[in-house]
Amino acid sequence: MNKWEKNVRKVVPYVPGEQPDNINIIKLNTNENPYPPSENVLKAISEIDYNNLRLYPDPTCNILVKAIAEYYNISDNQVFTGIGSDDVLAMAFLTFFNSDKPILFPDITYSFYDVWAELFGIPYLTPELDNNFFINPEDYKKENGGIIFPNPNAPTGLYQPLSTIEDIVKYNSDVIVIIDEAYIDFGGESAIKLIDKYDNLLIVQTFSKSRSMAGMRIGFAIGSPILIKYLNDAKYSFNSYTMNQTALNLGAACIKDKAHFNKTVKKIIDTREMTKKQLAKIGFSFPDSMANFIFARHKDIPAKELFLALKQNNIFVRYFDKPRINNFLRITIGTDEEMNTMINFLKNYINKLSVRQSLI
Ligand code: PMP
Numbered sequence: 001m002n003k004w005e006k007n008v009r010k011v012v013p014y015v016p017g018e019q020p021d022n023i024n025i026i027k028l029n030t031n032e033n034p035y036p037p038s039e040n041v042l043k044a045i046s047e048i049d050y051n052n053l054r055l056y057p058d059p060t061c062n063i064l065v066k067a068i069a070e071y072y073n074i075s076d077n078q079v080f081t082g083i084g085s086d087d088v089l090a091m092a093f094l095t096f097f098n099s100d101k102p103i104l105f106p107d108i109t110y111s112f113y114d115v116w117a118e119l120f121g122i123p124y125l126t127p128e129l130d131n132n133f134f135i136n137p138e139d140y141k142k143e144n145g146g147i148i149f150p151n152p153n154a155p156t157g158l159y160q161p162l163s164t165i166e167d168i169v170k171y172n173s174d175v176i177v178i179i180d181e182a183y184i185d186f187g188g189e190s191a192i193k194l195i196d197k198y199d200n201l202l203i204v205q206t207f208s209k210s211r212s213m214a215g216m217r218i219g220f221a222i223g224s225p226i227l228i229k230y231l232n233d234a235k236y237s238f239n240s241y242t243m244n245q246t247a248l249n250l251g252a253a254c255i256k257d258k259a260h261f262n263k264t265v266k267k268i269i270d271t272r273e274m275t276k277k278q279l280a281k282i283g284f285s286f287p288d289s290m291a292n293f294i295f296a297r298h299k300d301i302p303a304k305e306l307f308l309a310l311k312q313n314n315i316f317v318r319y320f321d322k323p324r325i326n327n328f329l330r331i332t333i334g335t336d337e338e339m340n341t342m343i344n345f346l347k348n349y350i351n352k353l354s355v356r357q358s359l360i
Pocket of ligand 1: 083085
């Protein structure tokens with residue numbers, strides 16, 4: 001070790017899902033949307049003035065903030081935007097989790113939370129989900145420095161009703177409660193309707209999933225004006241120009257097309273329900289996902305084996321080699337055609353295996 005290395009901040013980074021060069025794969029590993037974004041976005045791309053790239057973007061992100069506020073029928077000062085919800089969440093950890101008491105999030109959840117907590121030196125505890133992967137609200141009624149969890153949760157896909165969220169937010173009026181709603185549009189009811197009632201509640205959402213814009217990196221938070229002010233203070237103390245002007249313009253164009261959003265979200269929900277039925281028929285079980293993925297395990301075959309077999313056949317899904325979940329595959333919902341290809345592959349694989357075993 002070099003002498004100077006003892007002064008280096010050392011972190012164990014988050015590992016994002018693979019983004020392979022090969023375009024001939026069926027990519028069901030990072031919860032992207034299989035459909036392109038609204039054609040409004042295409043039009044907005046054609047209107048980009050390349051001469052304006054000389055200029056810094058609008059640091060207030062006004063065009064996007066306004067479009068989001070209009071969509072949700074709230075005020076501009078209740079909206080904060082950032083470079084994907086990862087950026088928004090990181091900023092929220094930095095801003096709101098500044099207590100000596102531990103923050104709380106479930107043991108099985110989005111694996112970026114502990115990375116941010118470690119990076120910022122935030123103490124944390126991870127109450128266990130129950131055996132069916134649900135949160136026990138009582139676990140979140142202990143002394144804490146803040147709370148965060150996704151709803152629906154990742155990677156389980158399980159949605160907790162708004163009454164549970166409200167119960168937790170109400171009880172914890174002395175800390176900030178962040179609900180990460182990256183997957184809320186695929187069947188859950190957003191807690192946005194609670195923000196006027198609870199000024200300690202922050203909702204974080206993204207354009208990466210239901211709005212087909214993962215590549216543009218657009219995320220946002222919705223909460224009371226005072227929370228949004230604190231977030232902006234932290235942002236301007238870190239980097240004034242977070243979002244680029246192209247992302248701001250394309251995001252604003254995207255959110256205005258409600259019809260496209262409704263159509264594609266419905267298709268994904270229909271495909272998810274079809275996939276659940278097919279997977280159950282070939283021996284898989286899974287929590288009843290309300291997200292754009294299914295977290296499934298097979299009754300006989302280890303998840304890791306299936307993960308590798310699928311990958312060898314150019315079908316990418318996500319596998320987490322972690323306690324309690326290392327026998328599950330997280331399968332993103334693609335098009336009907338993609339899901340049928342995957343299901344047929346699994347069917348054949350499982351059949352061949354059982355034929356081989358019956359010969360032994
Ligand atoms: N929260 C959860 C629960 C997620 O699964 C993801 C996707 N990895 C994110 C936040 C971040 O998504 P993005 O930065 O693309 O908005």
